[in-house]
Amino acid sequence: MTPKVTFHFDFASPNSYMSHRLVAGIEERTGAKFDYFPVLLGGLFKLTNNQAPFVTYGNVKNKPEYLRLEMMRFVRDHELTKFKMNSHFPINTVTIMRGAIVAQQEGFLMDYIEAVLQDMWENDLNMGDKDVVAKALADHGFDSDHIMSRIQDQDVKDQLVANTSKSAEQGVFGCPTVFVGDEMFFGKDRMEAVEREIIRQKGG
Secondary structure: OOOOEEEEEOOOOHHHHHHHHHHHHHHHHHOOOEEEEEOOHHHHHHHHOOOOHHHHOOOOOOHHHHHHHHHHHHHHHOOOOOOOOOOOOOOOOHHHHHHHHHHHHHOOHHHHHHHHHHHHHOOOOOOOOHHHHHHHHHHOOOOHHHHHHHOOOHHHHHHHHHHHHHHHHOOOOOOOEEEEOOEEEEOHHHHHHHHHHHHHHHOO
């Protein structure tokens, strides 16, 4: 039986973008379907007393440089030729993550994810600016006014908070995190392990 696979993500993480770019291939090879679960990374950090790597290692001699090297190796090895480190990083993603909740509730989550990831990690847009977000969504053909209105709804705000709390309760401390059944895998460098685990749980 194909296991349930859940992808916990926040657009704030370039690693979420990179992992997402590998999902289609894994789905094709394994027959699994990834269920995307929007969370707020900043909220996860608060709930788990975690910090972003650029904060944790910011004062460690040579560590930030090495992390950038590893990122660029990943980009090279997986031919992520459109990736561009966002010049506005770090970005407050509350608006676009609430937008993801709206998209999930209304049945267009995957189209929304693809559009926002492109604008965050290929088109270098400041997706923390509501005006930029509104225009970007309209440019992609979404009903921007509707989405920007709905992100103010209390049920949307509450759902993002609930998702984030549930994620932390499951053991998540950062993004992206993938669950294959009950097995948890953190980070873009674990995507090959995710694929192996899907195959293992399917019975070989």
